[in-house]
Structure formats: C-alpha cells, structure tokens
Amino acid sequence: MNPSRDPARTLAMLWGVEVGASRGPRPSRTVDEIGAAAVALADADGVAGLSMRRLASALGVGTMSLYTYVQNKDDLVDLVVDRAYAEMYSDDVVPGDTWRDRLLAVGWENWRLLMSHPWLLDVDLSRPVLGPGETRRYDLELGAGEEAGLSDVALDAAVTLVVSTATHAVRRQREAEQVRALGGQTDEAWWERNAALLALVGERSTYARAARVGAAVGEAQAAGWSATAELEFGLTRVVDGIGAHLSVPAPTSGR
Incomplete structure (x- = not known):
C-alpha cells in the first residue's frame, strides 16, 4: 500500500x-x-x-x-x-427462483462485468475496496446462496468459488482473443490448419489419453466450443457440488 x-x-x-x-x-x-x-x-x-x-x-x-x-x-x-x-444487479436482486439458480446467475453476472471491463483482470482484488458498490455486490451475492443453509464461512467460500469460476473463464477468453489478434486467425482456423500435423503427433505419441483428449478438445474448438460453453459447464458442476455437499451428513467422531 x-x-x-x-x-x-x-x-x-x-x-x-x-x-x-x-x-x-x-x-x-x-x-x-x-x-x-x-x-x-x-x-x-x-x-x-x-x-x-x-x-x-x-x-x-x-x-x-x-x-x-x-x-x-x-x-x-x-x-x-x-x-x-x-453496475451489477440493476434491480438490486440476484434473479432466480432457487439458490441454485441464483448462484448460477452470480457467475453469469460476473462474466458480464469482466467482459465489459476486462481491465479488472489486471487489478489485484485480493484486498477488498470496501466501497458502496463492492459492499452491495457482496451482500447481494451472499443473499443469492443464503437459502442453501450453509454456514457463513461456507457461504462466503461458495460465492468465491462461483465468482472464481467466472473469472477464470473470462481470463481464458481474453487470452484466446489476444492469441487470435497476434496470430491473425481464429481458433477454428488454427485447429483446421494444423489438424494433419496434430493427428501425426497423436499417432506417434505414447501418451494415449493426452492424444485422445487433446484431439477431442481440438474437434470441439473447431466446431465452435466457446468460453461461454466452458463457463456453463464449470458453473453447473460447481453448483451441483455445493448441492452434493449439503446432502452429505457431517462426519461423526469415531470415539
């Protein structure tokens, strides 16, 4: 400071x-x-x-x-x-009928914020600003998951996990855009141009899993797999994981 x-x-x-x-x-x-x-x-x-x-x-x-x-x-x-x-949550509420819906909405709202203001990714946000905008945002996002019945500490962790998932997706999107700008071609064009070479590398590689999954990812990206699809997958898994955590009884002592 x-x-x-x-x-x-x-x-x-x-x-x-x-x-x-x-x-x-x-x-x-x-x-x-x-x-x-x-x-x-x-x-x-x-x-x-x-x-x-x-x-x-x-x-x-x-x-x-x-x-x-x-x-x-x-x-x-x-x-x-x-x-x-x-600028977030213009209606002073996180939309959604259930806590799951609302936590998903938190993720997408943070995606929109960072896509609108990508420079936020260049700011160290580990120390909260504590202004009215950030305080309101934090309060609304805590309220989004409050009905899940988590402890206050776990509720904060759940919101942080959802926001971090969105932040990671935007960062990946931004990096992809920078690579495209430097290379002058889309992801789809890059994968198509190098498909034959990548297939040859895959045939010669002894790492079968890496070759198989890498080829599948390449095909998906060539077909238009996007950062938004990745975010949708990630957010859904995160919220499902929170739900699974809530359904598992707390461990008891063996004594």
Missing part, C-alpha cells in the same frame, strides 16, 4: 462522506462524475492508461482540483473498481 495514502480519506471518497476541511479549491465535479469518467478511461486504455492528468483533461478541470477527492493513482483504481461493481 502507498505509505502516503490515507485509508480514511479513501473510504470517505468512496462513500461520499466529508472528513474535515480539505486544502485547495473545491472540485467542480462530483465523485460520481469523476468515477464515470475514470471508468471510461479504463475501458478505453486499461488501468495503465488511467492517470490524474488524463482524468482531469477528460473532465475539463485542473489536475490539482482532483486531489481534493482523489489522493493518487491507488485511489483512482479503487474508485473505478467500485464504480464497475455498482
């Missing part, structure tokens, strides 16, 4: 709380306006392209005026992350 950063000021900024008197001119923009402009910059150029100078230019204000609310780049990152989370 930046040693010059004041966490109290950061939280005050995110929650819109006034904390004492601030030096310098009052900003001509609100935190919401600053956040919206910052998210637009991140969407256009990633987190690396986010700076106080560029943000001030986008808002049409002096750079120094932003420091009334935003302390530094770390604050900017927290602000864009929290504003991105605030």
Whole structure:
C-alpha cells in the first residue's frame, strides 16, 4: 500500500462522506462524475492508461482540483473498481427462483462485468475496496446462496468459488482473443490448419489419453466450443457440488 495514502480519506471518497476541511479549491465535479469518467478511461486504455492528468483533461478541470477527492493513482483504481461493481444487479436482486439458480446467475453476472471491463483482470482484488458498490455486490451475492443453509464461512467460500469460476473463464477468453489478434486467425482456423500435423503427433505419441483428449478438445474448438460453453459447464458442476455437499451428513467422531 502507498505509505502516503490515507485509508480514511479513501473510504470517505468512496462513500461520499466529508472528513474535515480539505486544502485547495473545491472540485467542480462530483465523485460520481469523476468515477464515470475514470471508468471510461479504463475501458478505453486499461488501468495503465488511467492517470490524474488524463482524468482531469477528460473532465475539463485542473489536475490539482482532483486531489481534493482523489489522493493518487491507488485511489483512482479503487474508485473505478467500485464504480464497475455498482453496475451489477440493476434491480438490486440476484434473479432466480432457487439458490441454485441464483448462484448460477452470480457467475453469469460476473462474466458480464469482466467482459465489459476486462481491465479488472489486471487489478489485484485480493484486498477488498470496501466501497458502496463492492459492499452491495457482496451482500447481494451472499443473499443469492443464503437459502442453501450453509454456514457463513461456507457461504462466503461458495460465492468465491462461483465468482472464481467466472473469472477464470473470462481470463481464458481474453487470452484466446489476444492469441487470435497476434496470430491473425481464429481458433477454428488454427485447429483446421494444423489438424494433419496434430493427428501425426497423436499417432506417434505414447501418451494415449493426452492424444485422445487433446484431439477431442481440438474437434470441439473447431466446431465452435466457446468460453461461454466452458463457463456453463464449470458453473453447473460447481453448483451441483455445493448441492452434493449439503446432502452429505457431517462426519461423526469415531470415539
């Protein structure tokens, strides 16, 4: 963490709380306006392209005026992350008739968020931002699985597992898109172009399972197997696993 950063000021900024008197001119923009402009910059150029100078230019204000609310780049990152989370679950509810449906919806909503704002994958999210957007998102996602009857710790773990599954799928999708951009061809075209060579390698390989499964995956990708199909498979297995966990009696002591 930046040693010059004041966490109290950061939280005050995110929650819109006034904390004492601030030096310098009052900003001509609100935190919401600053956040919206910052998210637009991140969407256009990633987190690396986010700076106080560029943000001030986008808002049409002096750079120094932003420091009334935003302390530094770390604050900017927290602000864009929290504003991105605030876009989720527009109806203030996770849709679904059962906890299974709702946990699946959590996975797909996180997929949509990360596909809309892929720069979130470049941010270290291990330390929560604790702003209103993230807090609301966390509360809604906990509520999605609450009826399953898990303990609070297990409920947090279940939500984390669902979100992690979606995050992994988006990361795979992003990597595939980067490879396609560098190579100038689709996955389907790559597999088709190299099919004969891959078949030859498979025939000569002594690793029969790897050859068999690799060939099957290649055929599936050539036929259009997508990251969304992979996500659907993964989320369903995760939620099924949570259900199986709930149906298994807790182990008893042998004493």
